[in-house]
Structure formats: structure tokens, C-alpha cells
Amino acid sequence: MKLSIENVSKLYQGKTWGLKDFSLELEPGVLGLVGPNGAGKSTLMRILATITHPTEGRVTWRGADGKASVNIAQTPDPLRQVLGYLPQDFGVYPNLNAVEFLEYLAAIKGLDAKPARRRIDELLQVVNLVDARKRPLGEYSGGMKQRVGIAQALLNDPQLLIVDEPTVGLDPAERVRFRNLLSDLSGERIVILSTHIVSDVEAVATQIAVICKGHLLRCETPEALLRSVEGKVWEWMASSTDLQELRQRHLISGTIRHTDGVQVRVVEDAQPVEAAQPVAPRLEDAYLYFVSDSKAEVA
Numbered sequence: 001m002k003l004s005i006e007n008v009s010k011l012y013q014g015k016t017w018g019l020k021d022f023s024l025e026l027e028p029g030v031l032g033l034v035g036p037n038g039a040g041k042s043t044l045m046r047i048l049a050t051i052t053h054p055t056e057g058r059v060t061w062r063g064a065d066g067k068a069s070v071n072i073a074q075t076p077d078p079l080r081q082v083l084g085y086l087p088q089d090f091g092v093y094p095n096l097n098a099v100e101f102l103e104y105l106a107a108i109k110g111l112d113a114k115p116a117r118r119r120i121d122e123l124l125q126v127v128n129l130v131d132a133r134k135r136p137l138g139e140y141s142g143g144m145k146q147r148v149g150i151a152q153a154l155l156n157d158p159q160l161l162i163v164d165e166p167t168v169g170l171d172p173a174e175r176v177r178f179r180n181l182l183s184d185l186s187g188e189r190i191v192i193l194s195t196h197i198v199s200d201v202e203a204v205a206t207q208i209a210v211i212c213k214g215h216l217l218r219c220e221t222p223e224a225l226l227r228s229v230e231g232k233v234w235e236w237m238a239s240s241t242d243l244q245e246l247r248q249r250h251l252i253s254g255t256i257r258h259t260d261g262v263q264v265r266v267v268e269d270a271q272p273v274e275a276a277q278p279v280a281p282r283l284e285d286a287y288l289y290f291v292s293d294s295k296a297e298v299a
Helices: 041-048 098-108 113-126 142-153 172-188 198-202 222-228 240-249 283-295
Strands: 002-012 016-026 029-034 056-062 083-086 160-164 190-195 207-212 215-220 233-238 252-258 261-267
Touching: 002 041, 016 029, 016 041, 016 056, 016 207, 016 215, 029 041, 029 172, 029 198, 041 160, 041 190, 083 142, 098 113, 098 142, 113 142, 142 160, 142 172, 172 190, 190 198, 198 283, 207 222, 207 283, 215 222, 215 283, 222 283, 233 240, 240 252, 240 261, 252 283, 261 283
Parallel strands: 029 190, 029 207, 083 160, 160 190
Antiparallel strands: 002 016, 002 056, 207 215, 233 261, 252 261
16 A cells, blocks of 8 residues: 655645645555644645645555555545544544444444444553443543544554544553554554654654655654764753753753753754763754754745
């Protein structure tokens, strides 16, 4: 199976480009799509989910059945039949319980009732909602509603799974559970995980795409992204009174306060100060480096 995004652009209200000349080719695995808020991640997700059409360019899908690729804007049904989608603004019917809600969505997806019930039982175990399965969704916390959203996206065992900011509202244990779930799912399907939280994709992504202001900046393996900022990450101890000035002069990716000052972590091509020592890069360092370096170029 293959999802091809070819020079896709999206123009809003005749003046604002949500995406511009975006191209990417995806095969089975987990793509982590990372970028700041407003970067165009949700616009891309909505195009891939056949909810909106691109202004320019096209997206084609060739499923596991081996049939010819189709333009999803012109012929969306082949993709919709094998699509699982969790939007950022996922909503529920508050008077239904989890089982009723998932049965309703399974019927909309055209799933037979008996296998759908078995699938719902499995998914409620996966998202840890068995004990709350009969409670009205209106009584659920935000994190519990998000877990129902994850379950509905998996109802039809999709070949293409799109999840947009899926860990919003989840506690740390639930975030780990969800990351493990994505890893388990990724072998025979394409998974797209859109987020502005780099740690959400760090453990599971086979490819990471960095997007800023609608432009694709990089798409590489996590290892390649780390290598690209090797020798560009520095740490040193600074006075807390100097911290504000340092923020204005350097790209700071982290600080840790100690009794004798602040340990400052900076991403920069050259040694920023004499006391700075090179350290091993993290994915968040690479993300900040490329996003910051590209803001002026794509403005």
C-alpha cells in the first residue's frame, strides 16, 4: 500500500496558505508529523481523511488489494473504506455510553453487527475503558473521551490510521499505553501521528516529518534527524540573572535549575560561549533547530 502526496497546497479565504507545495510518499510504518501550532498539520490531516480538498496538487492511494492508485479527491471511497481517523476536535454523543456510541459508528462504517461487537470488546480493553463501558459519555473526563476516539478510529482495522493530537488530555500512563499501541499497529498499515509534542513520536515513529508554516522542512528517520544536529547542541552553567538575556540571544532547548545556577541547553552551529560543552543531541533539539531556522525562510 502507498499514500502519495504530490505538491499539495491549500489556500484559505483567498489569501492564507495552510499548506504550500507539500510532497511526501508513505508506506507502512509510523510517520510522526511534528510542527508548531498553526503549522498546517490539521489541514493536511483533513485532506488525507477526504474531508477537504486541496487547492492545488493531489493525493493518491493504492491499498493492500493491489488495485491501481486513485486520486482521493475524485474517488474517495476506496480510501474511506480502510481509513481510521481521530480528529483533533473529536466529539461524542453525551447521552450514549461507550458501547452504544461505538456500535453506532460501526454501523455507519458498514461493519456487521456480530463481529463489530467482538471488535468493540477488544478495543475497550485496549483503551482501558471496560469498567466505564456503560457510563454515559457526558460523564467522561476529557482523557476518557479521547480514548473512545482512539477506539472508534480502530473499529474497521484500518490500513491508513490518522490521529491528530491524540494524546491531548491523557495522563502519563495513558500516553505510554497509546504509544505502545501505535507501535503494535504499525507493521502492516500506514500510521500518521500529528502532534506538536516531540516526545509523542520519539519512541514510535519510523519517519519524522517536520512542518512549519505549511512547508515540509525535513522527512527523515529519527536517527538521521539526530545526526543532522550532531555537534550543534551545547550545555553550560549560567547565572539565573543572565537567563533572560540568553533567551534573546540563543535558541534554548532546555534549562535545569541547580543550587549554583541554571544548566542551559542551546542549539547553535558554533560554540555559543567559552564555557559551553558539546552534548549528545535529542530529537527535540533537532525539531527546534529546523523550525527556528526555517521560520524566516518560509514567512
